[in-house]
Amino acid sequence: VRLDDEIDISRGDMICRPHNAPTVSQDIEAMICWMDETRPLQVGGRYTIKHTTRSARAIVRELHYRLDINTLHRDEAAGELKLNEIGRIRLRTTVPLLVDDYHRNRTTGGFIIIDEATNRTVGAGMVIQRD
Template identity: 90%
Template sequence: VRLDDEIDISRGDMICRPHNAPTVSQDIEAMVCWMDETRPLQVGGRYTIKHTTRTARTIVRGLYYRLDINTLHRDETASELRLNEIGRVRLRTTVPLLADEYRRNRTTGGFIIIDEATNRTVAAGMIVDTA
């Protein structure tokens, strides 16, 4: 890529069309699949999020529901996600992310969540909405 102007860009910065720019937000609603056998996802939990080439800290602000994969019933009383459970969550990141809805762009709409204590990947997620 060759640019006409000198622009200060670095790893993790994004070049996009003016009318096709991702949303810049610290608040993300996503569907996540929990993959940790030892500790469940809980509201208030603090993790690291890896989105495209950026890494940031995140906190789980809310768990809207857990999805029963057999009946597709939404359990809105759920307070945690355990191994292989899927749920819709609200995350707040420490830095703004350049994100799209997963259905629009898989690259900027997907992420993983890493446990800060063990450095293990504990969840994979798809962005549903950025607020």
């Protein structure tokens, strides 16, 4: 890639068209699938989020609901997500991320969640709304 102007870019920086730019946000609404059998996802939990080539620390601010995959019923009273459960959450990251809705762009709309203590992947998510 050759640029007309000299600008400082490095790994993790994104080049895009001016009218097709992702949203820069620290607050992310997402649907996630929880994959850890030992510890459930809980509100207030601190994790590392891996998004494109960047990693950032994140905290779970809110669990909106757990989705029953058999009935598609939303359990809004749920306080945690266990192994293979799906839910809608709000994350707050320590650094801004360049995100799109998953249905628009899978690369910038998807991420994984890593347990900081064990370095294991504990969840996978899709961005559904940006603030």
